[in-house]
Amino acid sequence: MAAADPSMPTQVVLCLPVLRGLNGAQVLLGLKRHGFGAGRVVAPGGKIEPGEAPAEAAARELREETAVMTDSDSLEPAARVYFRFPYAPATDMDCTVFLARDFTGPAKATDELEPAWYPLGHLPLERMWDDSALWLGLLLSGERFDAVVVLAEDNESVARFSKVDWPDSKMPSQPATNADFPDITQ
Numbered sequence: 001m002a003a004a005d006p007s008m009p010t011q012v013v014l015c016l017p018v019l020r021g022l023n024g025a026q027v028l029l030g031l032k033r034h035g036f037g038a039g040r041v042v043a044p045g046g047k048i049e050p051g052e053a054p055a056e057a058a059a060r061e062l063r064e065e066t067a068v069m070t071d072s073d074s075l076e077p078a079a080r081v082y083f084r085f086p087y088a089p090a091t092d093m094d095c096t097v098f099l100a101r102d103f104t105g106p107a108k109a110t111d112e113l114e115p116a117w118y119p120l121g122h123l124p125l126e127r128m129w130d131d132s133a134l135w136l137g138l139l140l141s142g143e144r145f146d147a148v149v150v151l152a153e154d155n156e157s158v159a160r161f162s163k164v165d166w167p168d169s170k171m172p173s174q175p176a177t178n179a180d181f182p183d184i185t186q
């Protein structure tokens, strides 16, 4: 496997376990303890390793960060979010977001994340990335889309957000993960 091209956006994943209970649906998020976005509440996730499929990376990151186990084949691709940091271009990321409806094990705190379940109507948006307010609720309400988030000079607030609903997505750069989306685009 060739080494990643440093001029290309980093390929990352997020994995959102969703639980349907008597009191409605909840989603597993967590306080990030280290690394990029530390101090924010985020979805479990991280970088795709060389040779790894996006869904495999999502299942691995979920396990490593929360101890929750899921089969990568059961994950539902739900969105691609292209994070662009014009004032820190080395930080650009192409992110594939998966929903996990089939998983086992209680969520446990790890060195990476302090996980907690949140009702869908009560996401801790004030403690998350600003852009989460623009795309996370849509995704959890059932929309499937590609979106571009352009960060402002502070690399935190949102300068621009645009969403393209599937199946008419015509993203400027086609990610290597297209093959993961056949069901949704039909």
Ligand SMILES: Nc1[nH]c(=O)nc2c1ncn2[C@H]1C[C@H](O)[C@@H](COP(=O)(O)OP(=O)(O)OP(=O)(O)O)O1
Pocket (backbone or CB within 6 Å): 012, 013, 014, 034, 035, 036, 037, 042, 044, 045, 046, 047, 083, 093, 095, 129, 131, 132, 149
């Ligand atoms: N604007 C943004 N909004 C958001 O909701 N998530 C973002 C984001 N920009 C980046 N992310 C997410 C995507 C990705 O899952 C994560 C960064 O990847 P990592 O967790 O792998 O970073 P780390 O610096 O912790 O990496 P390691 O050194 O591998 O631990 O941040």
